Amino acid sequence: MSFPDPIQVFKTEAAELLEQIETGLLDLTYDLTNKDQIDAVFRGLHTLKGSGAMFGFDALAAFTHHCETAFDRVRKGEVTATEELISVVLEARDHMRALVENPNAEHDAVSTRLLADLHRAVEALDKAGAAPAKASGPKETLWRIRFGLPRNAMANGTNPLGLLDELRDLGPCKIRADLSDIPALDALTPSDLYISWHVEVTTAQPKSMIEDVFIFVMDEMQIEITAIDAGKAAAPAPAPAPQKAAAPAAAAPVVEAPKPVVQETASVPAVRDTSAAAASAADPKQNRAAESVRVPAERLDELMDRVGELVIAQSRLRQLAGRNADIQLRAVSEDIERLSGELRDTMMVLRMVPVATLFGRFRRLVHDLARETGKVIELITEGETTEVDKTVIERLADPLVHLVRNSVDHGLETPEMRRAAGKQEAGKVILSARQASGEVIITIKDDGRGIDRDRVRAKAESSGLIQPNAALTDQEIFQLIFQPGFSTAQTVTNLSGRGVGMDVVKRTIDALRGTIEVASFPGEGSEISLRIPLTLAIIEGLLVRVGGGRYVIPLSAVEECLELSLEEDLRSRGRSFISLRDSLVPFIRLRDLFHTGTKPDPYQKVVVISTGSERVGLVVDQIIGDHQTVIKSMSKLHHDVATFSGATILGDGSVALILDVVHLVAAGQQQEAQMRIAG
């Protein structure tokens, strides 16, 4: 078995820790006293430092150490966090990322500056005075612990005296050994352990700390931990009298009363079960960690590939079984069909990740944008648990960044303008996700000024995108903002207004086989909805034949199929347009495109496909029917072939290529443009 590269492992881990730190810090900006977040940030910094040092990222470890120290003081309540401290540590976090990614680059100048900032922030904390002292010291509790170790514990290296020492470290202890199980000398194995213990310890530490003492033997031992006297005030050791009253059986000398002890031991396993259950319920976080397994993404892809192969092999089996009269073979084939279908569905679910991972990073973006633009922004996220295929999530990140930036820059007004318009000073940006019939719908909504139709129109006219006075619906006007080179921002800012971005958004969403809808109301804001298929790994396709080859057209793009009449075929020679309900639709003869040598079928068919408002017809020899297919990516050798987006294997084992709709529509449009020029 081979091990993954430790440096890579560390980098992956560091990226997650940095995200955890950032989330924690951003949450703290809302509530500076949030104990959970303070702990989360501290833990993140602590682990990052530790692992960094372990894997040779010394600069990172040294730098992180200072932030950790600062947060340790916050955590212990010595000082309270301030916005300044959070800001400095946020900036420091970015620097840590640089230290992780480029450990060998020159970082000293930045490190020194940030540490100076940090130092100032911490000094300011000290001046502001320590956090209010806690009302009183933590409450101490008297715990009664009875435990018996497995017989072979000592042989396996556990030293019971060490455990007792650890209990003593928690607080004052009363320890008694129960020797009743020690056998006669001739039956005694020297390395075995026959003694069990009764311990009463008074400590302010939680029960989990007592359980921690036994962590390595917990699973095999008998243990019962009960709080006898909760909330006991600190200092003086409990007087013996009340203890006796509370636990007469335990306090009585064992030798004098061996019987109750035996009974107690017998009852221990049952009691232990409930206490274990309570302990695990009390710590859901730890539970979750134990239940999830981290798997490299490429292994999932690999598994998906295998499942795809299995589905294909299964459909071959079905064909064979169909031709065969053997009833048993058919039964097995049906079973396998059902199982492979279920396996594929399960596999799909495995690849799904909640959009929370995607939305999470926008909090930082909005935080930074608010600083840059001077606008007050409230980011609201909804439906974070909605799950989407991980590949889709990855590819959605950039378009969403553009859209959120756009909302903030073009949509939201400055606080003064908002006040003048009678709105709240803080502009809202709402990111939401939900699932609807095999699609996920992600909307970016703001309550800003809305899209200015007239300006969009004027800009489109002046740049020749539309004819002056062309009759366009609102939706058509809004879609213009996704044209390449389109921008209406009056000034180019750092964020947007460069005219790059929105067309990239459109292209990415097209590539995901998704659509964009825009709604906008003047003065009330705008809403952009992205509808994306839940998975990229499987598509519903229309299987067609061109010459001897078979091809798949994504069904979502298919508008209609019709026959290319002989008359139209002849008339359209050289022009390649069909008239479809009074509009001309360009078409592409796939036979020509693929240089098919065979004789064409007598009746050619046209499959009309579209992306949004643009249509193109594809002329094929035969339409075979619909076909659900697992997409396989093309080899590296073919990655620059634009006409196809992938391939699939058919039931008989032959390969069918999947047509790239976006590219073909673009090619059709080009054809149309050329015809317009030709007049």
Place this chain on the structure above:
Amino acid sequence: MSARILTVDDSASIRLTTRVALSNAGYAVSEAVNGQEGMDKAQAEQFDLIVTDLNMPIMDGLTMIESLRKIPSQTGIPIIFLTTESDADLKARAKAAGATGWLTKPFDPENLVKIVKKVLGR
């Protein structure tokens, strides 16, 4: 005299990390690169504690722990194994083979020292 610890791991970086962390904490550290070498060294030189990986060539950690526990001079010596959080089954098997405790990978050197101290006792 400081306690002597044997670290058994086929990964040089883990051995190095373990050695550095434990030496800094004042222990004397020896290394072995697989279970077989670990067996040999453990018998040649009595250690106070052994830290071992489980997945190793030639002889894996499970086999080593099991074999060591059958040797009278090696019973009672604390053995800590390195494991990942995800492998609960392996953890149970290592415990059954006679291991004393475990440390979850990737580990924090401070944590290693803490666990060694815990298992060695005062």
